[in-house]
Amino acid sequence: MKVAVLGFGTVGVGVYEMLQHAQGLEAGPVLVRPGKDDAPFKVTTIEQIVQDPSVGAVAEVMGGVEPAFSYGAAVLRAGKHFVTSNKALVAAKGIELNAIAREHGAAFLFSAACGGGVPFLHNLSIARESDEILSMGGILNGTTNYMLDAMQRLGLDYGDALKDAQRLGYAEADPRADVSGLDALRKIMLACAVAYDALPTEGLLNEGIESVTAADVAHFRSRGYTCRLLAKGSRAGGEKVSAYVEPVLLRDGAPECAVLANYNMASYEGKCSGPIVLMGQGAGRYPTASAVLRDLGCILHGKHYMLQENCRLANADNSRNEHAYYVRLPAEHAAEIPAESAELDGDVVRIITKPVSVSQMHFMAERLRAAGVELFFAAIGG
Numbered sequence: 001m002k003v004a005v006l007g008f009g010t011v012g013v014g015v016y017e018m019l020q021h022a023q024g025l026e027a028g029p030v031l032v033r034p035g036k037d038d039a040p041f042k043v044t045t046i047e048q049i050v051q052d053p054s055v056g057a058v059a060e061v062m063g064g065v066e067p068a069f070s071y072g073a074a075v076l077r078a079g080k081h082f083v084t085s086n087k088a089l090v091a092a093k094g095i096e097l098n099a100i101a102r103e104h105g106a107a108f109l110f111s112a113a114c115g116g117g118v119p120f121l122h123n124l125s126i127a128r129e130s131d132e133i134l135s136m137g138g139i140l141n142g143t144t145n146y147m148l149d150a151m152q153r154l155g156l157d158y159g160d161a162l163k164d165a166q167r168l169g170y171a172e173a174d175p176r177a178d179v180s181g182l183d184a185l186r187k188i189m190l191a192c193a194v195a196y197d198a199l200p201t202e203g204l205l206n207e208g209i210e211s212v213t214a215a216d217v218a219h220f221r222s223r224g225y226t227c228r229l230l231a232k233g234s235r236a237g238g239e240k241v242s243a244y245v246e247p248v249l250l251r252d253g254a255p256e257c258a259v260l261a262n263y264n265m266a267s268y269e270g271k272c273s274g275p276i277v278l279m280g281q282g283a284g285r286y287p288t289a290s291a292v293l294r295d296l297g298c299i300l301h302g303k304h305y306m307l308q309e310n311c312r313l314a315n316a317d318n319s320r321n322e323h324a325y326y327v328r329l330p331a332e333h334a335a336e337i338p339a340e341s342a343e344l345d346g347d348v349v350r351i352i353t354k355p356v357s358v359s360q361m362h363f364m365a366e367r368l369r370a371a372g373v374e375l376f377f378a379a380i381g382g
């Protein structure tokens with residue numbers, strides 16, 4: 001099967017190189033911007049790919065929702081299979097692309113959009129056919145894991161950990177999607193769509209790591225805790241799912257504590273299988289390209305879809321999951337948090353809350369921040 005590649009950046013170059021050696025696959029034309037067509041295999045319009053009868057599949061590795069969506073829709077309408085590493089595209093337009101693919105008998109797969117090289121969605125999409133997926137999630141963002149790990153093991157403060165992640169090529173020049181938890185949230189949205197036929201778009205909650213300090217991390221260490229940014233998804237009754245991202249304090253010895261640097265750990269719990277844990281590189285040229293090639297291999301073996309025909313947009317309900325939280329905030333605002341215990345540390349107070357729901361905690365933090373209060377919170381053991 002000849003595969004055209006849309007985009008020739010970090011992942012695109014890796015996909016093109018891997019296609020030179022992959023069994024049953026062949027590298028086709030590569031779409032680049034006008035002026036960058038400096039080699040015979042490069043083309044500058046999508047029509048050159050859509051109208052090429054020798055192209056059987058297209059791998060989109062450009063990023064962004066447009067023109068990726070229009071291009072994907074055009075190639076699917078031409079009956080060509082479409083695979084993508086683009087989580088923003090699938091979170092925004094996955095249901096539409098799935099419908100167009102099914103209508104035209106073409107495949108639509110997006111394993112690389114969640115977990116990079118870690119075959120999370122791939123396994124989830126197979127497991128859900130025979131088992132009930134009770135919950136899923138894990139460490140789905142390598143940049144923030146690198147930063148939290150560097151703050152803990154190297155004693156860096158937040159700014160230096162971010163600079164290090166950028167120097168090593170883990171964080172984007174604009175790292176907001178990573179550090180705010182949005183990147184991990186998009187990934188758990190895709191996992192919910194795969195496992196539960198529900199792509200949540202409303203009611204989602206994401207707390208990132210932007211307000212964690214070196215003093216917070218030192219405090220966690222002194223209490224035997226490691227902080228990780230975790231994404232979580234589960235059913236929430238009826239048509240709803242629970243889907244959120246937040247920092248979590250884990251007791252030393254928990255499997256997530258062993259995930260160092262920019263690695264990812266994705267897991268799901270099947271009713272029959274019990275917990276399944278997958279660990280590996282969540283980003284990078286070749287790990288991500290390997291997931292794109294895995295999808296293309298799946299197409300050769302007849303697996304065409306990760307989303308069921310009835311997959312729909314859904315609301316998230318995060319009011320049923322309850323746990324205690326660590327909250328650090330200025331001492332004068334201590335009374336605004338339902339505390340189980342509190343420890344005064346100079347001008348700030350470190351509170352362990354009574355059990356509260358995920359939505360209650362996120363809304364409390366939103367309300368306090370809107371009033372100008374600086375705080376950090378993390379679930380305990382959650």
Ligand SMILES: NC(=O)c1ccc[n+]([C@@H]2O[C@H](COP(=O)([O-])OP(=O)(O)OC[C@H]3O[C@@H](n4cnc5c(N)ncnc54)[C@H](OP(=O)(O)O)[C@@H]3O)[C@@H](O)[C@H]2O)c1
Pocket residue numbers: 006007008009010011012031032033061062063064067085086087088112113116282283284285288
């Ligand atoms: N990098 C990773 O480790 C990783 C991991 C998992 C998933 N992903 C996803 O994979 C996708 C690509 O990521 P990347 O890191 O490879 O990005 P990248 O290095 O920025 O590469 C994207 C390439 O696509 C080109 N491009 C963008 N729009 C185009 C258009 N309209 N026509 C032709 N070419 C266009 C860009 O060209 P210009 O430079 O001229 O704009 C660039 O060469 C993103 O969706 C990302 O989220 C990446």
